[in-house]
Amino acid sequence: MIVRQVAVNVFLWLGVALVVISCVGVLAFGSVYDRLHFTAPLNLGAICIAIAVVIHEDFSLVANKAILIAVFLLVASPVLALATGRAARHAERGDWRMGADEEIEVEER
Amino acid sequence: MSIWLAASIAMLAGLVPAVAACIRRDAAAMLAALNAAGVGTVLILVTLSVAFSRQAFVDLAVVLAPLAIGGSLAFVRYLERQRDR
Numbered sequence A: 001m002i003v004r005q006v007a008v009n010v011f012l013w014l015g016v017a018l019v020v021i022s023c024v025g026v027l028a029f030g031s032v033y034d035r036l037h038f039t040a041p042l043n044l045g046a047i048c049i050a051i052a053v054v055i056h057e058d059f060s061l062v063a064n065k066a067i068l069i070a071v072f073l074l075v076a077s078p079v080l081a082l083a084t085g086r087a088a089r090h091a092e093r094g095d096w097r098m099g100a101d102e103e104i105e106v107e108e109r
Numbered sequence B: 001m002s003i004w005l006a007a008s009i010a011m012l013a014g015l016v017p018a019v020a021a022c023i024r025r026d027a028a029a030m031l032a033a034l035n036a037a038g039v040g041t042v043l044i045l046v047t048l049s050v051a052f053s054r055q056a057f058v059d060l061a062v063v064l065a066p067l068a069i070g071g072s073l074a075f076v077r078y079l080e081r082q083r084d085r
Helices: A002-028 A032-037 A040-057 A061-093 B003-021 B027-052 B055-082
Strands: none
Touching (some): A002 B027, B027 B055
């Protein structure tokens, strides 16, 4: 029982620490590319909190939903980070994809 | 105070920098901060659900997670098209 409580504490506070560090990191860095790096630990935080809920509640309805949320965030967050980075790059420098009839310009040195 | 409620309060305090980051810099940087704030809010709802033994909070988190990600993806599309105009 004590081991279980310790495990819940460890996973819960590890998750909380990851969330807080990510949020502070997002504020500390100004560039979108730097900020996107700090959204990754949030997924680890979600996994840690889901593990803590499962240990605390056994596989109850709440625990199953916590697992569902963690799995969803694990799959969807990288997609969103990639799309955000792509949009930021697109907004800065325009579309990088070339048309089929467009030739590559090579600078001669 | 249970550890779950304490964890919720700690994460809520940690969410303040992410929300503050949402009102600075350019739109893309704000969007990255919004992603972090959305995921943080989902996790706060999960811990609150365990703290108060209310299943409704975790249901809210299950709904909020896809909405936060989907909303950000919609904004990403807008951001991509912004330059073309």
